[in-house]
Amino acid sequence: MELITNLAQGFMSLFTAGGETFMGWVTGIIPTVVCLMTAVNSIIKLVGTERVEAFAAKITKYAVLRYTLLPLMAVFFLGNPMCYTFGRFVDEKYKPAYYDAAVSFVHPITGLFPHANAGELFVYMGIATGLQQAGYDTGGLAIRYFIVGLIVILIRGLLTERIYLNMLGRNKA
């Protein structure tokens, strides 16, 4: 009898531990994320996508902006996955590189702006909540994640552009 009781308790303890984690996330993460997302979503609605698109179309010819500001704006205003539609403003030969840059930014942005990719928050949140539990402040991490993200997408954009143009040249020859 005791054995069965122990088994049952052991079994339940698996889910009690899970429940505690869940409660911690719901009370610790969701309230801030909800308010932040609501604020940013309102700004996006007030600005309107048309204005953003008009601006986006102008900056695609500069390589540096094409792989930094353009993906940043796309991910911020449209979120994942609609941000890739900004690829239509980019010259055909730069589209793979633009995609690479945009998709590589959908996680670095979540540290500061979770609204942009709320379905995939835990790439950042998972590590950040761990650090919080250990007593660290995560603000610095979020900002650095964002900045390094921008640098990385610029490099990815430029390199993927070179690789693609190279493959294209060889294909034609």
Added chain:
Amino acid sequence: MYNTIKINTGDGGWGGPLTVTPTDKCHTVLSVTGGGIHPVAQKIADLSGGVAVDGWKTTLPDDEIMVAVVDCGGTARCGVYPKKGIFTVNLMPVGQSGPLAMYITPEIYVSAVKEKDIVVLGEAGTVATEAPKAAPVDKGPKTKEQAKEEIKAANEGKSQGIVVKIGKVVGEVVSKFFQAGRDTIEMVIKNILPFMAFTSTLLGIISASGLGNVIANTIAPLCGSLPGMLVICFVCSLPFLSPILGPGAVIAQVVGTLLGAQFATGAIPAQYALPALFAIDGQVGADFVPVGLSLGEAEPETIELGVPAVLFSRIVTGPLAVLIAFVFSIGLY
């Protein structure tokens, strides 16, 4: 010869059943299922008399795609094609979810489909059906111009007082805020909470069963050093692995949470947090290249070469990102 076919909802699935009739122009089954033509896509093509095409190699103008077959876990792909007004068959048992959930309707989307769920109804023309091509467009919000014109028309002949004008502007702003709140809560319920439920259950089992210690002893040393992280990132970005690891960022998220638990206990020093974020994410979006490119209205030829270009570039830029992050984390903790 074309046949009208019926695609039934699979076991545990959602939406449908869809009745699809091929035409001369629109008879292609696009298989966007991680490379190759999935048997379900092939079956749809065989029974209807259409052609199955590998969405990884080629893409088509939207109006030539009769059905898109996807294996989406619920983030992006399952909503992309319904948004375009294309019949979508999801192999996974996923309902209305993801950022594009509003476009996923039972009239255009069916999930958990197996080969046995596809049946022939009759020869094309004997069954009257209408493609829902235009329907989703109508549901979209009014453009600003339309809205402005409507207001203008409604106000024709009325002189507006300044109070009314201010009132209107305030009302407009408030309604936008309210809609933003509604969007946010929907996002939390549809995407964030389900993921939290799944991960916390997993995490609870891992930590309470003692598996956590095993992971701490095996993964922590790997992630607690720069070379270890470079290796992880390199492996994740190998072109034949990255498309498998990518979908929905589920793996990156679960690994991120597991690592978080290690950071919490101090098993991995905090200064490795920033490089770790990039180490676990070398495969980001590798599963989504053809779809992402077609969203950007890329030509089929661009997609053909673009997919390998992105995947190969990652082998270099993945570990490079870890290195940059490592340098930038100096002085953080």
